Amino acid sequence: MSNSQLPTGAWETVTQNSQIIDAALRRPEIMKFNALLVVSVLLALGGLFALPGVRQAAGLGLDGSWQLAVIHAELALAPLLYLPVVGERRSALNNLLGGASCWAAGGAVVLLFGFAGGAGWSTRALSACVWLAVSGVLAMGARRDAAMVQRGRVLLLALLALPALWHYLLLEYAGATGAHLRAISPNWGLATNQPALWPLLLIGTLCWVGAFALPTRRTT
Amino acid sequence: MKWLLLMVLLGAPLAAQSFDEARSRFLSAPHGRTGTWAPYRVELTGLEGLDTVTVRSVATGVALEKQVAAGGLSRATVVVPVFVHDSARLQVGDTIIRPELPTRRVEPDYARAYTAVFSTDPMYARGVLPSTPTGAICDYYALDEFFGDWRLLDGYDAVVVFNPTDLRLPAGSQRAIADFCSLGGVVLIAGSFRFGESGVNVPAPAEPTLPVFRGVQALRYGYGAGAIYRFGFNELRDSPSAHLVLGDALHDHMWFAANRAPAGTPESRIPPTRAPHPSPLPRQAAAPAPLFWGLAGALLLVCGLAPVIAGRVTRRVEVGHLALILACLGIGGGGLAQELPLPVLEVSAIVHAGEGEPASARLYVQVDDTWGDLLTVSLDDDTTRDLPRHVGVQPGRRAWAIDRPLTSGHAGGKPASLRQGQVGELSFRDFATQAHRGGNAYSGGEAYLLDWWLEQNAYRGRGALLTPGQSLDRGFALSNTSVIWRGAIRVTTIRE
Numbered sequence: 041m042s043n044s045q046l047p048t049g050a051w052e053t054v055t056q057n058s059q060i061i062d063a064a065l066r067r068p069e070i071m072k073f074n075a076l077l078v079v080s081v082l083l084a085l086g087g088l089f090a091l092p093g094v095r096q097a098a099g100l101g102l103d104g105s106w107q108l109a110v111i112h113a114e115l116a117l118a119p120l121l122y123l124p125v126v127g128e129r130r131s132a133l134n135n136l137l138g139g140a141s142c143w144a145a146g147g148a149v150v151l152l153f154g155f156a157g158g159a160g161w162s163t164r165a166l167s168a169c170v171w172l173a174v175s176g177v178l179a180m181g182a183r184r185d186a187a188m189v190q191r192g193r194v195l196l197l198a199l200l201a202l203p204a205l206w207h208y209l210l211l212e213y214a215g216a217t218g219a220h221l222r223a224i225s226p227n228w229g230l231a232t233n234q235p236a237l238w239p240l241l242l243i244g245t246l247c248w249v250g251a252f253a254l255p256t257r258r259t260t
Numbered sequence: 261m262k263w264l265l266l267m268v269l270l271g272a273p274l275a276a277q278s279f280d281e282a283r284s285r286f287l288s289a290p291h292g293r294t295g296t297w298a299p300y301r302v303e304l305t306g307l308e309g310l311d312t313v314t315v316r317s318v319a320t321g322v323a324l325e326k327q328v329a330a331g332g333l334s335r336a337t338v339v340v341p342v343f344v345h346d347s348a349r350l351q352v353g354d355t356i357i358r359p360e361l362p363t364r365r366v367e368p369d370y371a372r373a374y375t376a377v378f379s380t381d382p383m384y385a386r387g388v389l390p391s392t393p394t395g396a397i398c399d400y401y402a403l404d405e406f407f408g409d410w411r412l413l414d415g416y417d418a419v420v421v422f423n424p425t426d427l428r429l430p431a432g433s434q435r436a437i438a439d440f441c442s443l444g445g446v447v448l449i450a451g452s453f454r455f456g457e458s459g460v461n462v463p464a465p466a467e468p469t470l471p472v473f474r475g476v477q478a479l480r481y482g483y484g485a486g487a488i489y490r491f492g493f494n495e496l497r498d499s500p501s502a503h504l505v506l507g508d509a510l511h512d513h514m515w516f517a518a519n520r521a522p523a524g525t526p527e528s529r530i531p532p533t534r535a536p537h538p539s540p541l542p543r544q545a546a547a548p549a550p551l552f553w554g555l556a557g558a559l560l561l562v563c564g565l566a567p568v569i570a571g572r573v574t575r576r577v578e579v580g581h582l583a584l585i586l587a588c589l590g591i592g593g594g595g596l597a598q599e600l601p602l603p604v605l606e607v608s609a610i611v612h613a614g615e616g617e618p619a620s621a622r623l624y625v626q627v628d629d630t631w632g633d634l635l636t637v638s639l640d641d642d643t644t645r646d647l648p649r650h651v652g653v654q655p656g657r658r659a660w661a662i663d664r665p666l667t668s669g670h671a672g673g674k675p676a677s678l679r680q681g682q683v684g685e686l687s688f689r690d691f692a693t694q695a696h697r698g699g700n701a702y703s704g705g706e707a708y709l710l711d712w713w714l715e716q717n718a719y720r721g722r723g724a725l726l727t728p729g730q731s732l733d734r735g736f737a738l739s740n741t742s743v744i745w746r747g748a749i750r751v752t753t754i755r756e
Binding site: 071072073075076078079080083101102103106133134137138140141144145147148149150151152153154155156157161 | 542543544545546547548549551552555556559560563564567568571577578580581582584585588589591592593595596598599600601630
C-alpha cells in the first residue's frame with residue numbers, strides 16, 4: 041500500500057506520531073533511566089530462567105548455565121535496550137556515557153548471577169565491544185533523527201543476532217557455509233567459545249567517530 | 261644498587277639448585293611395574309645457602325612432595341617414589357627432569373611375585389633368591405637402606421628380609437611393613453626381626469600359625485589382607501633348596517593357601533582401566549544468598565536514584581552517568597565476592613581385610629574438573645600415608661584411586677560369601693545384577709563396587725566375604741569440595 045492509498049487522515053496521524061516520537065527521543069531525560077531499564081530486564085530474565093518450566097525447556101540448570109543464559113540475554117538485547125538521545129553533536133558524549141553506564145549496569149547483573157558459577161568475568165570484554173558497537177551505530181543514527189535510530193536497531197539485529205539464521209539458510213538453500221559470519225555475532229561466538237572482538241570494536245569505533253564527526257542537520 | 265646486589269647474591273644459589281641426572285635413577289631398574297610408584301634416588305646439587313629444598317614427584321593428576329634438609333651442604337640425596345609412566349616428572353625449584361623409565365616391565369602374575377629383597381649381604385641374597393624367568397622377579401637392596409615409607413614399596417608384591425646379624429631395621433620400617441602388609445603385601449623374614457624404634461602404634465597381627473615348607477618350619481602372622489612369614493636364618497641356610505622354600509611361602513600367600521595359582525590376574529595397585537565409579541551426581545543446585553538480594557536491591561536503587569540525585573546537584577547529565585558507572589562497578593565487584601557452589605567430591609571405597617584386625621582401603625574419588633587437576637600429597641606428613649594415582653574417567657571430571665593403609669571400618673550389613681564364582685545360590689554376575697536392581701543389601705553406589713570387584717576377581721581360587729555398607733574410621737576430604745560418600749564394601753579374603 042503506497043502513501044497515496046492510505047485512508048484520509050492516516051498519513052497525517054503517522055507523521056504526527058513520528059514527530060512525537062522524534063521529539064521525545066530528543067529529550068535528554070529519556071536516557072536518564074536507561075541503566076535502570078537494563079538492570080530490570082536482565083534481573084527479570086534471570087528470575088525467569090530459574091523457573092523450573094523455563095529451565096527445563098531451555099535445558100538450563102541451577103549452575104553456570106544460569107549465568108550464561110543471562111549473558112546471552114545481555115548480548116542479544118543490547119540493540120533493543122539502548123535509548124540514545126537524538127540531537128546535536130553535544131548529545132553524542134551523553135550517548136557515549138549512557139552506553140557505558142548500560143554496559144556497567146548489565147555487567148553488574150551478570151556478575152551478581154556469578155553465585156551459580158560460570159564465566160561471567162571473562163565475557164566482560166565481549167560485552168563491552170557489543171555495547172560499543174550497539175551504542176555507536178545507534179548514536180550515529182541519533183545524530184540524524186529517530187527514524188534512523190530505529191533503522192539502526194533493525195540493522196544491528198540483522199547483523200548481530202541473525203548470522204546463525206543466515207548460516208542455516210545458506211546451508212539449506214545454497215549448500216554454502218556462513219560459518220565465517222560467526223565473527224560478527226557475539227551470541228554465536230560465545231556459544232562456540234570463539235568470540236571475535238575485533239569486528240565489533242571496528243564497527244563501534246568507526247560509528248563513534250562518525251557520531252562525533254557528522255555535521256548537525258539544520259531543520260525548520 | 262645495594263638491594264640489587266643483595267638480591268643477586270641471594271638469588272644465585274636459589275637458581276642453581278638442580279639434579280645430578282647422571283647419578284639419579286630408579287633403584288628398581290631395570291625392573292619397574294608400570295602404573296605404580298617405584299623408589300627413585302634423587303641426587304641434588306647446587307644447594308649452597310639453602311636449609312631445605314622441596315622435591316616434587318609429579319605424574320598425571322598427582323604430585324608427591326618431600327622436604328629435603330640441605331643443612332649447608334652443596335649436595336643431598338633422597339629417595340622418593342616416582343610413578344613408572346611416561347607422565348612422570350621430577351621438579352626441584354624451577355628445574356624439571358623426566359626420569360628415565362625402567363626397561364623391563366613387570367606385570368602382575370600369580371606365579372611370579374615382584375619382590376624387593378633386603379639383605380646385609382646382597383650377593384648372598386642373589387644366591388638364595390635369584391631372579392629367574394620362571395620364579396620371582398627380584399630387586400636387591402642393602403638392609404640398612406630399608407624404606408621407612410610403604411609408598412616406596414608400592415610396586416612390589418612381596419618383601420624379603422635377610423637379617424642374620426641381628427641388625428636393627430631403620431626407623432620407620434615397622435610402620436612401613438605394617439602398612440605394606442595391610443594392603444595385601446607379604447613380608448618374608450629370614451633371621452632377626454628387630455626394629456630401630458619402639459612404641460609404634462600399629463595393630464597387632466593375627467595369632468601365628470606354623471606352616472612347614474619343604475621341611476623348614478615358618479611362623480606365619482596374618483596381617484589383614486597380607487601376611488608376615490618368619491624363618492630361622494640357620495634353618496633356611498641349611499635347607500637344600502632355600503629358594504624353593506621362599507618361593508613356596510610366597511605362593512602360599514599369593515595363591516590363598518591353595519596348591520595352584522588362581523585363575524585370572526592378581527589384584528595389584530595398578531590403576532584400573534575402568535574404575536568402579538557410579539554415575540556422577542549432578543552439580544549442586546545454586547541458590548541466591550542474602551548478599552545477592554542485597555546487591556540486586558542496591559543496584560536497582562542506584563540505577564533509579566543516581567540520575568535523579570545527580571540531576572538535583574548539577575544540570576550536567578554526564579555526572580549522573582559517571583556516578584552510575586562507578587556504582588555499578590562497585591556492585592559488580594561485590595557480586596564477585598559471592599560464594600560459589602562447591603564441586604561435589606564423590607568417594608567410594610573398597611576395604612580390604614583378611615586375618616586379624618588390620619585392614620586397608622582403596623578409595624575411588626571423582627570430582628568435577630572445575631576443582632583442579634593436581635592432587636598433592638606431602639610425604640613428610642605423618643598423619644596420613646595415602647598414595648593416590650590418576651584414573652581415567654569421562655571428560656569433564658577428574659578421578660583418582662587412593663590407597664590407604666591401616667584403616668578400619670564398621671560393617672553395616674550381613675556378609676555374603678563368594679566361593680567358586682558363586683555367591684550363595686547365584687552366580688556372581690546374577691548377584692551383581694540383583695544388586696543393581698536393588699534386590700539385595702548392595703544398593704546404589706555399592707552395586708558398582710560389587711559388580712566391578714566381582715568381574716575382576718571372581719575366578720577359580722578366589723574366595724571372599726563381601727560385606728556392604730562399610731563406613732571408614734577416617735573420611736576423605738579435599739579443600740573447597742563438598743564430599744558425598746557413594747558407598748563402600750568390605751572384601752575379606754578367605755584362604756583355602
